[in-house]
Amino acid sequence: MPRFRPILDELPAYRPGKSVISADGRSFKLSSNESPYEPLPSVVEAISAAVREVHRYPDPACVRLTEALAERLGVPPEHVALGPGSVTVAQQLFETVSEPGAEVVYAWRSFEAYPVLADLAGATSVRVPLADETHDLRAMAAAITPETRMVLVCNPNNPTGTVNRTAELTAFLDEVPGDVLVVLDEAYREYIRDADVPDGLALYTDRPNVAVLRTFSKAYGLAGLRAGYLVAHEPVAAAVRKVTVPFAVNSIAQAAAIASLAAEDELLERVETVVKERTRVREALIGQGWEVPPTEANFVWLRLGERTMDFAERCAIDGVAVRPFAGEGARVSIGSPEANDTFLAAAEAFIKG
């Protein structure tokens, strides 16, 4: 038997969003915050063209995609680092700062990947409880010690959908020591409608210790292809590039991401539709008697406590897969109107008991 790192015994095996099916054959996946839309024709075309080139290695530096992003975001190309999904870019960030004794601070509950990445990198997780389902930035600043190397701020937070606004976020950033990296995970940036939530790109400009994480997986609908990126000053972006595996972002993902940037207006119209559905779903839930935190993402959060797994089972009867966190609550993605209606009917049946 090979000797593995002891930490592996503590890591849960990854549990993918379960697909469920109703007795009459209906199935709605509201468990992974994906876009409910198929790729646009122009993106499919770019993918088809790229397929014919797969005997070649991808561009390891993602030059065209980096340039397209830099132009779109108004940042220097040297400030952009790409990876196969922003989770992998986050993993690279952990690798750039972790060593025995290094502490990484993040809110809890937040994105489920953070503890796993910390464990894998050999960093020590410091979890700061949410207050009112929201990052408690004062407590997070207070949790910083001389051993702290990185702080993750997921805005909006996965799985609660809540946000931190400009005043508290800038006060927090002003308090964090300059040698601590602050990562603003903005996987759901495009769904934000609250004008007082700052754009991470405005915050990083004069802060060399701030990095912004974004992805093509959610609003841009490319979850299956894996493309995400970081924007940060050159020392951070360069460190992340150093720890990358060569050819990490495949050529089809690069082509699809470039085509998606070109089709951004159409994609953002779809986002607008999801945002309208989000409002409709949240208001319907509140009308049924649920408490639903205000959400700026493409999902809603229901704090169900001990009833969480029963709720997920009730939804599954109608073919709706949600993402339960046992003993805590369930995260439910906003899907097509039909999927959302089916979910709302299940939620109503559950609350009426």
Ligand SMILES: *Cc1c(COP(=O)(O)O)cnc(C)c1O
């Ligand atoms: C979905 C998500 C990501 C993005 O994951 P990809 O690896 O880009 O698919 C990153 N952060 C959070 C908080 C997410 O929910």
